[in-house]
Amino acid sequence: MATTAAARPRPRGGLDPGLADKYRDWLRQMLLIRRFEEKAGEAYSLGKIGGFCHLYIGQEAVAVGSLAALGDDDYITCSYREHGHALARGISPQTVMAELFGKAAGCSKGKGGSMHLFDASLGFLGGHAIVGAHIPLATGMAFAAKYRDTSQVAVCYFGEAAVNNGAFHEALNMAALWKLPAIYICENNRYGMGTALERASAIYDISERASSYDMANEVVDGQDVLIMHAAMERAVQRARTAKIPTLLEVRTYRFMGHSMSDPIHGHYRTKEEVEGQRKRDPIALWSQRLIAEGLMDEAAIKALDKEIIREVEEAYQFAEEAPDPEPEELYRDVYAEDGGGRGTADTGS
Amino acid sequence: MSTKVVMEALSPTMEEGRLVEWKKQEGDAVSVGDVLAEVETDKAVMELVARAGGTLLKQVVQAGTTVPVSELVAVIGEPGEQVEAPAAPGGDGAPTPAKKPAPKAERKAEQGTQPTPDENRPTSMPPAPARGPAAEGNGQAALPQKPAPAPADRSGGRVRASPLARRMAAERGIDIAAVEGSGPEGRVVARDVEAARAPAAAAAPRAATVRASDGAPYEDVPLSQIRKTIARRLAQSIGPIPTFYLTTEVDMERAWDARExxxxxxxxxxxxxxxILKAVAMALRQHPECNAWWQDDHIRYWNEVHLSMAVAIEEGLITPVIRHTDLKSLREIAAEARDLAERARERKLAPEEYTGGTFSVSNLGMLDIHEFTAVINPPEAGILAVGRMAEQPVAHGGAVTIRRRMRLTMSCDHRVIDGATGARLLQTLKGMLENPLAMVY
Amino acid sequence: MAVVTYRDALNQALREEMQRDPDVFLMGEEVGVYQGAYKVSRGLLDEFGPLRVVDTPITELGFAGVGVGAAMVGLRPVIEFMTWNFALLAIDQLVNSAAKMRYMSGGQVGVPAVFRGPGGAALQLAAQHSQAFESYYAHVPGLKVVMPATPADAKGLLKSAIRSDDPIVFIEGEMLYNTKGEIPEGEHVVPLGRADVKRSGGDVTIVCHSKTVSIALKAAEELADEGVEAEVVDLRTIRPLDAETVLSSVARTHRCVVAEEGWPFAGVGAQVVDTIQREIFDDLDAPVLRVTGADVPMPYNKHLERAAKVDSAKIVSAANQVLYRGRDA
Structure with a gap:
């Protein structure tokens, strides 16, 4: 079971020609993430980006396919490997890149960085950097949806290493117990940093964890954007209508190291393994599919790629030229600026 | 920094002295120990000795002038240094003619607690003679030889004071260094500054002599500001132990008779x-302020008397200790002293037998030494040097007659013992030896 | 002015705020059917139903995170910890999530949540149940820490806490729940961040909070018998600290004792002392002394426990020291 092939039958059938634009857009998004991450890696190596930087290359179909199934009001929380989700949710490459550069124009005003991308207007409520800790947060957002009786869903992305964490179990238990519209997307890229799944988890099929909580679950091929999207649509449907949570175990693979300080294949995996996985590059798979279905040709894809490379270059330039936060920003945003809550009495900070 | 030279109490009973003759003139170079002037005391013509080196900048009084003890007579300093020569104020901190107080006089001059001393008074005309404790009219009065609470000083003479006390003192123009601190380790606190402003009243001599002993072997008393300053300045001028010497002569006729x-x-x-050991012990009982250890940041006043007895041995000197000397009979002391001396010469003393003394006695009389000064055995604050007993012609009962006389010289650590303090001990001791019954009185 | 218990004052605050704002809900262990481990939430389930009074599994990390997440999207959760000892399981959510969300999102996402429950030692509950954690949370920028000492403050401060847009650590006194006091009729709101002078005096300031307030008042009475007038300043909010009230008192009395239930090392009092020495050094006539719980895990034995706790005698002794009274002077 060392491959990411889905354990269950892949839904077959042709693409819906009526959705051609959408399909093309998925490719566009995946290419954007790929080129963006490549540029981010380059910027990191030039010292433009500091701290930790975790690239999403290889997993693009997960963010793109799943987020495409959400509505504008839904809530999204991610782990610290969230550049791709931010872009797929629609945060502009400029503001994401500017955030990585720590600039005032960044989506978190340069105060969050690579691991803490936010855009509240898009329901994009953060990259979170304590493994597993955001799973209860997403559960709370799902609780809010239930509390307000809306049709919103709360989606939480995390790696397979987080499922051994107490927060995961505590949150999933409550979500199932209270029937919350939450979707937990475990991006199983096989390694928690350098520790292979089978070296950390007593259960290989993470989806089985859901049975502890009598929770709906699926195993999904995360390299196939169409499959990812279809599985997500089912989960969203369950959340919106049946008001129950789902755990999706999405099998994918990280083509890069854990972070910029980790080589592509370190001591924990072989070059051959990485090369083998690269044969199922989600972008290549989807490009071939679009060509095969006659929705795009190679030239168009090349042109699209070129356009995206230019877009990413512009994002880079934007980030480069954007100003640093003003020194006064240091003390802003610690407490509510107005010092008051709803209508009274708090002297604030 | 100039050093004031004051009239010193050159005898235990001296209250004033007549400056007979200047031995150094203004402009002369002066070294520590040089004779500056001859002074006629109530007993003899003595030498006033320089306590600091430099140049004699000013003779404040002319030869022939009678000067109360502790009043300014001269200033020593660097050539060309400005001599401000303030008038020494009337009251001294010590309750009686102080013995040695060049620095102390200077200290006084700095004390802002005296609202308006005669700052403009010509220095050549000292104010009224110092009198006893009653003469002191300021809040400082409570600073007798007995160290009132007083500052530990780990920071080289820095005054310990609470921030508020400093601010109050600054606002009121009070020199914080002159305020006696009542807080822990002599910290000057607000109420002390308040008290310093309110004159007189509070001047009741505090902790004068008697310390309750409530069974404790000793009592640690923090250093007062003045005690601290005295300690620092005297140590600077002389050496680690600012020593001064007091000599008296004792008539030993009755002691002789008693011994016979x-x-x-x-x-x-x-x-x-x-x-002599017994007498010293009994005298120390009456003057516990001399039965003390200098402990750097406080003074330890012993409620017990353990006399160190200097014994010459081949390698040099050792000081076995007779514990509780004051509580032992003469016979016990005699036996113990002999035993200790013998074993000392045989190098058989245990360490605890030659440590822990509270005061020392050194006797070179058997070696025909007329009088000498002994070196203090720290942390003890005093040592008595006993000279040869000799028949001498003296005036007695209106006629010159031959009597057995003996000179005692006490070396005092000035950080602990002031002139008058030491003098009073010697006075008591002299009285005991001249009238041995006084020992048991 | 009605006389009510601290417990009921908190209950009133919860009820009134839940009536006032439909986004306010209460969540925690035993808050609903059981009516609250300490009966603070008595009657609320009946009035507001299970969606707004939510019983949770014993899962502090989980439901604290649920509270933070709900607050991130605009609800105003009141998360009850049965005691703050158990909240250590959830401290990651308070420190890493609640306190930082506004900042690391560049001001976009606040966490208007209240985390509340009893803190401090009760009687003979031993080491794991007898702890004062205010200094843990007060250390963290982004959190506010509130600790009422009286029923009136309990009500007024909890109402302010619920209305605050910032995450609030609201630590109640386990030994205070049964204490009674007058509460003004009608709407009663006490602003956060303001200390309260619970007793006036000119000789020495005793800074305290929560349970130590009543102990300090007792000490003040004892000092008054000796002719010393102590001013008792109740911090009420630990963070933000009302330095102004503390400083203006100490600037008048020149002497200060800071009492707290917790351990001495890096305690709340250390921060108070730092503020005092920095701001009004020249007004001090004595070092500021602290009276704290003993620097040990709480023993079970009642005599040892008593020795470990702050009492009025310890405060009186410290006051005498800073006043240079008695043998220590």
Whole structure:
């Protein structure tokens, strides 16, 4: 079971020609993430980006396919490997890149960085950097949806290493117990940093964890954007209508190291393994599919790629030229600026 | 920084002295120990000795002038240094003629607690003679020889004061250094500054002599500001232990008689030294302020008397200790002293037998030494040097007659013992030796 | 003015705020059917139903995170910890999530949540149940820490806490729940961040909070018998600290004792002392002394426990020291 092939039958059938634009857009998004991450890696190596930087290359179909199934009001929380989700949710490459550069124009005003991308207007409520800790947060957002009786869903992305964490179990238990519209997307890229799944988890099929909580679950091929999207649509449907949570175990693979300080294949995996996985590059798979279905040709894809490379270059330039936060920003945003809550009495900070 | 030279109490009873003759003139170079002037005391013509080196900048009084003890007579300093020569104020901190107080006089001059001393008074005309404790009219009065609470000083003479006390003192123009601190380790606190402003009243001499002993072997008393300053300045001027010396002469006729009688009665052979040890111990009982240790940040006043007895041995000197000397009979002292001395010479003393003394006695009389000064055995604050007992012609009962006389010189650590303090001990001791019954009085 | 218990004062605050704002809900262990481990939430389930009074599994990390997440999207959760000892399981959510969300999102996402429950030692509950954690949370920028000492403050401060847009650590006194006091009729709101002078005096300031307030008042009475007038300043909010009230008192009395239930090392009092020495050094006539719980895990034995706790005698002794009274002077 060392491959990411889905354990269950892949839904077959042709693409819906009526959705051609959408399909093309998925490719566009995946290419954007790929080129963006490549540029981010380059910027990191030039010292433009500091701290930790975790690239999403290889997993693009997960963010793109799943987020495409959400509505504008839904809530999204991610782990610290969230550049791709931010872009797929629609945060502009400029503001994401500017955030990585720590600039005032960044989506978190340069105060969050690579691991803490936010855009509240898009329901994009953060990259979170304590493994597993955001799973209860997403559960709370799902609780809010239930509390307000809306049709919103709360989606939480995390790696397979987080499922051994107490927060995961505590949150999933409550979500199932209270029937919350939450979707937990475990991006199983096989390694928690350098520790292979089978070296950390007593259960290989993470989806089985859901049975502890009598929770709906699926195993999904995360390299196939169409499959990812279809599985997500089912989960969203369950959340919106049946008001129950789902755990999706999405099998994918990280083509890069854990972070910029980790080589592509370190001591924990072989070059051959990485090369083998690269044969199922989600972008290549989807490009071939679009060509095969006659929705795009190679030239168009090349042109699209070129356009995206230019877009990413512009994002880079934007980030480069954007100003640093003003020194006064240091003390802003610690407490509510107005010092008051709803209508009274708090002297604030 | 100039050093003021004041009239010193050159005898235990001296209250004033007549400056007979200047031995150094203005502009002369002066070294520590140089004779500056001859002074006629109530007993003899003595030498006033320089306590600091430099140049004699000013003779404040002319030869022939009678000057109260502790009043300014001269200033020593660097050539060309400005001499401000303030008038020494009337009251001294010490309750009686202070013995040695060049620095102390200077200290006084700095004390802002005296609202308006005669700052413009010509220095050549000292104000009224110092009198006893009653003369002191300021809040400082409570600072007798007995160290009132006083500052530990780990920071080189820095005054310990609470921030508020400093601010109040600054606002009121009070020199914080002159305020006696009542807080822990002599910290000057707000109420002390308040008290300093309110004059007189509070001047009741505090902790004068008697310390309750409530069974404790000793009592640690923090250093007062003045005590601290004295300690610092004297140590600077002389050495680690700012020592001064007091000499008195004792008529030993009655002690002689008493000893003869004891010997005739048989039993333990009692030496004059044994008698002196007993007398010193009993005198220390009356003057515990001399029975003390300098402990750097406080003074330890012993409620017990353990006399160190200097014994010459081949390698040099050792000081076995007779514990609780004051509580022992003469016979016991004699026996113990002999035993200790013998074992000392044989190098058989245990360490605890030659440590822990509270005061020392050194006797070179048997070596025909007329008088000498002994070196203090720290942390003890005093040592008594006993000279040879000799028949001398003296005036007695209106006629010159031959009597057995003996000179005692006490070396005092000025950080602990002031002139008058030491002088009073010697006075008591002299009284005991001249009238041995006084020992048991 | 009605006389009510601290417990009921908190209950009133919860009820009134839940009536006032439909986004306010209460969540925690035993808050609903059981009516609250300490009966603070008595009657609320009946009035507001299970969606707004939510019983949770014993899962502090989980439901604290649920509270933070709900607050991130605009609800105003009141998360009850049965005691703050158990909240250590959830401290990651308070420190890493609640306190930082506004900042690391560049001001976009606040966490208007209240985390509340009893803190401090009760009687003979031993080491794991007898702890004062205010200094843990007060250390963290982004959190506010509130600790009422009286029923009136309990009500007024909890109402302010619920209305605050910032995450609030609201630590109640386990030993205070049964204490009674007058509460003004009608709407009663006490602003956060303001200390309260619970007793006036000119000789020495005793800074305290929560349970130590009543102990300090007792000490003040004892000092008054000796002719010393102590001013008792109740911090009420630990963070933000009302330095102004503390400083203006100490600037008048020149002497200060800071009492707290917790351990001495890096305690709340250390921060108070730092503020005092920095701001009004020249007004001090004595070092500021602290009276704290003993620097040990709480023993079970009642005599040892008593020795470990702050009492009025310890405060009186410290006051005498800073006043240079008695043998220590």
């Amino acid at each position: 009688a004891l010997l005739a009665a048989g039993g333990e052979k009692v030496s004059f030294n044994d008698i």
